Amino acid sequence: xxxxxxxxxxxxxxxxxxxxxxxxxxxxxxxxxxxxxxxxxxxxxxxxxxxxxxxxxxxxxxxxxxxxxxxxxxxxxxxxxxxxxxxxxxxxxxxxxxxxxxxxxxxxxxxxxxxxxxxxxxxxxxxxxxxxxxxxxxxxxxxxxxxxxxxxxxxxxxxxxxxxxxxxxxxxxxxxxxxxxxxxxxxxxxxxxxxxxxxxxxxxxxxxxxxxxxxxxxxxxxxxxxxxxxxxxxxxxxxxxxxxxxxxxxxxxxxxxxxxxxxxxxxxxxxxxxxxxxx
Amino acid sequence: xxxxxxxxxxxxxxxxxxxxxxxxxxxxxxxxxxxxxxxxxxxxxxxxxxxxxxxxxxxxxxxxxxxxxxxxxxxxxxxxxxxxxxxxxxxxxxxxxxxxxxxxxxxxxxxxxxxxxxxxxxxxxxxxxxxxxxxxxxxxxxxxxxxxxxxxxxxxxxxxxxxxxxxxxxxxxxxxxxxxxxxxxxxxxxxxxxxxxxxxxxxxxxxxxxxxxxxxxxxxxxxxxxxxxxxxxxxxxxxxxxxxxxxxxxxxxxxxxxxxxxxxxxxxxxxxxxxxxxxxxxxxxxxxxxxxxxxxxxxxxxxxxxxxxxxxxxxxxxxxxxxxxxxxxxxxxxxxxxxxxxxxxxxxxxxxxxxxxxxxxxxxxxxxxxxxxxxxxxxxxxxxxxxxxxxxxxxx
Numbered sequence: 224x225x226x227x228x229x230x231x232x233x234x235x236x237x238x239x240x241x242x243x244x245x246x247x248x249x250x251x252x253x254x255x256x257x258x259x260x261x262x263x264x265x266x267x268x269x270x271x272x273x274x275x276x277x278x279x280x281x282x283x284x285x286x287x288x289x290x291x292x293x294x295x296x297x298x299x300x301x302x303x304x305x306x307x308x309x310x311x312x313x314x315x316x317x318x319x320x321x322x323x324x325x326x327x328x329x330x331x332x333x334x335x336x337x338x339x340x341x342x343x344x345x346x347x348x349x350x351x352x353x354x355x356x357x358x359x360x361x362x363x364x365x366x367x368x369x370x371x372x373x374x375x376x377x378x379x380x381x382x383x384x385x386x387x388x389x390x391x392x393x394x395x396x397x398x399x400x401x402x403x404x405x406x407x408x409x410x411x412x413x414x415x416x417x418x419x420x421x422x423x424x425x426x427x428x429x430x431x432x433x434x435x436x437x438x439x440x441x442x443x444x445x446x447x448x449x450x451x452x453x454x455x456x457x458x459x460x461x462x463x464x465x466x467x468x469x470x471x472x473x474x475x476x477x478x479x480x481x482x483x484x485x486x487x488x489x490x491x492x493x494x495x496x497x498x499x500x501x502x
Numbered sequence: 503x504x505x506x507x508x509x510x511x512x513x514x515x516x517x518x519x520x521x522x523x524x525x526x527x528x529x530x531x532x533x534x535x536x537x538x539x540x541x542x543x544x545x546x547x548x549x550x551x552x553x554x555x556x557x558x559x560x561x562x563x564x565x566x567x568x569x570x571x572x573x574x575x576x577x578x579x580x581x582x583x584x585x586x587x588x589x590x591x592x593x594x595x596x597x598x599x600x601x602x603x604x605x606x607x608x609x610x611x612x613x614x615x616x617x618x619x620x621x622x623x624x625x626x627x628x629x630x631x632x633x634x635x636x637x638x639x640x641x642x643x644x645x646x647x648x649x650x651x652x653x654x655x656x657x658x659x660x661x662x663x664x665x666x667x668x669x670x671x672x673x674x675x676x677x678x679x680x681x682x683x684x685x686x687x688x689x690x691x692x693x694x695x696x697x698x699x700x701x702x703x704x705x706x707x708x709x710x711x712x713x714x715x716x717x718x719x720x721x722x723x724x725x726x727x728x729x730x731x732x733x734x735x736x737x738x739x740x741x742x743x744x745x746x747x748x749x750x751x752x753x754x755x756x757x758x759x760x761x762x763x764x765x766x767x768x769x770x771x772x773x774x775x776x777x778x779x780x781x782x783x784x785x786x787x788x789x790x791x792x793x794x795x796x797x798x799x800x801x802x803x804x805x806x807x808x809x810x811x812x813x814x815x816x817x818x819x820x821x822x823x824x825x826x827x828x829x830x831x832x833x834x835x836x837x838x839x840x841x842x843x844x845x846x847x848x849x850x851x852x853x854x855x856x857x858x859x860x861x862x863x864x865x866x867x868x869x870x871x872x873x874x875x876x877x878x879x880x881x882x883x884x885x886x887x888x889x890x891x892x893x894x895x896x897x898x
Contacts, residue, residue, distance in 0.1 A: 245882030247813040247849035262879035268652060269614060269884045298654045299612075308612055309656050349654060373715065374654040381655065 291364030540854025541819025542845020546788025559698025796826025819845030
């Protein structure tokens with residue numbers, strides 16, 4: 224009799240230990256409300272299942288689009304899903320500084336190029352979500368503008384860093400090299416068409432659908448952003464390309480090199496360039 | 503029988519009167535029992551020592567003779583182990599730089615992480631004073647949590663400290679109510695109903711809750727920091743009353759119990775002397791089955807009248823004294839010193855064990871417990887585990 228109960232006890236202990244999780248988990252059916260989906264999402268976060276967490280937070284957002292908790296936790300989920308954190312940058316920076324491979328302003332080299340697009344997309348999603356809370360567009364939930372203001376600003380900074388890293392990566396793709404000393408050189412750009420191709424492709428990589436900039440500034444400013452990129456295009460064209468024209472109207476054609484030196488001795492630097500490197 | 507009916511009716515009446523005040527969000531006192539936690543959180547019918555003062559005062563009737571205990575339980579959670587291991591692994595693979603890197607990752611990653619030591623020393627004595635069993639204990643419950651909480655990009659550090667110093671005095675009286683049948687065997691015990699009462703005097707009750715992010719660090723570094731914005735400190739004192747019932751079926755193989763904790767409680771802020779919110783009343787039901795003296799099977803439903811997920815309130819446990827595994831006298835005597843426990847706490851696994859040795863008038867015991875509890879919204883949502891070890895010195 225005693226042996227029988229002893230075996231029962233051991234079976235109970237063994238089964239409960241062997242499950243390794245909560246035996247009631249399968250009985251939980253989420254209710255179709257933001258609060259319930261958020262609770263589910265937090266559970267997935269805790270278990271390290273970030274994809275399921277984001278799915279739950281998306282459902283919470285769908286259930287209550289103006290709930291600040293749903294928007295906040297969605298941002299948290301996306302950040303964890305894509306490994307976006309100050310720690311990512313901090314640890315890479317630490318590693319590079321410790322190994323002596325990084326100096327000064329080379330923080331961008333700490334970002335892994337193969338992850339840039341993913342990180343950039345995720346950072347934009349986070350910005351879009353937090354922005355609603357920051358500007359006070361939410362009507363329910365416990366998270367306030369003050370709670371997320373700092374995260375919002377840091378995320379914008381992080382987005383900018385990723386943005387710059389993407390530019391660097393895109394230029395390098397076309398042989399536009401920035402070495403460890405900050406010197407710039409071309410390898411594969413031999414004509415105006417090559418440069419146009421680089422610029423067009425780079426702008427495309429920066430913001431395919433303008434969604435990132437829309438999220439930051441609002442739709443109405445997208446055109447301004449486009450104007451700015453056009454000006455950038457003109458500037459690069461004027462200063463970096465030997466176009467066979469007298470761009471500065473001094474009677475000389477492409478008389479400068481884009482090297483920070485007054486090559487023609489007229490008191491102006493790099494004002495009508497023949498390219499990025501001199502003879 | 504009339505007396506028992508009157509007692510039952512009185513208890514139900516009191517529960518109904520005070521159930522309206524059970525909506526407070528204030529957490530209960532931070533005192534707990536190694537045995538109960540190892541058995542999945544049960545205690546309403548199974549508290550066979552000073553734990554009765556925590557879970558059900560009617561269980562004081564289980565006690566025989568005088569019993570003095572000094573408990574020193576200490577607990578840590580697995581996050582501590584994991585982080586120490588990460589830093590050690592970083593050191594073995596990358597030297598000091600590797601250890602620092604692991605430390606930096608721990609400090610900066612906005613993951614949920616908690617270093618949560620617990621300490622619940624107690625001193626208790628239980629004795630029979632005619633015609634009731636009487637128990638008195640003092641508990642120091644300290645539960646801390648220093649960790650990080652989920653945040654978007656930058657970790658948010660949290661500090662939570664809950665500390666209580668409580669003196670509990672309880673009495674219990676047993677009433678025989680006859681056998682399950684009219685034909686009791688000679689050695690059969692009749693059914694009985696025990697009624698218990700606790701008075702709790704909370705001498706100190708500290709609550710420190712703080713969330714520190716970069717904004718609060720900047721605040722501290724500023725010229726005129728507002729610490730109240732960062733640290734929330736509450737110091738209270740007060741008192742409370744628990745009531746309990748325990749019905750033992752004939753031969754004590756089965757029992758059902760009802761415990762109503764904090765049926766009345768009153769607290770004041772120590773500094774301002776203003777009245778604070780009391781601890782919400784808890785209504786707990788329990789069932790226990792003792793097929794023999796070596797085995798206990800039990801189930802509780804705790805906080806019956808509060809809101810929340812029902813499954814998170816369920817607790818099931820089993821205790822087996824190894825003495826029952828052998829009939830050989832010497833072996834039986836040795837094995838009787840070892841007890842194994844297991845259970846399900848809101849669906850999470852718990853287990854533990856106890857080994858004790860008798861030294862003249864004293865009993866020295868070492869206990870360990872692993873338990874996981876629900877800290878989310880429903881059973882299976884977010885579990886938090888703790889390892890506990892306890893040294894007990896008992897006199898009898």
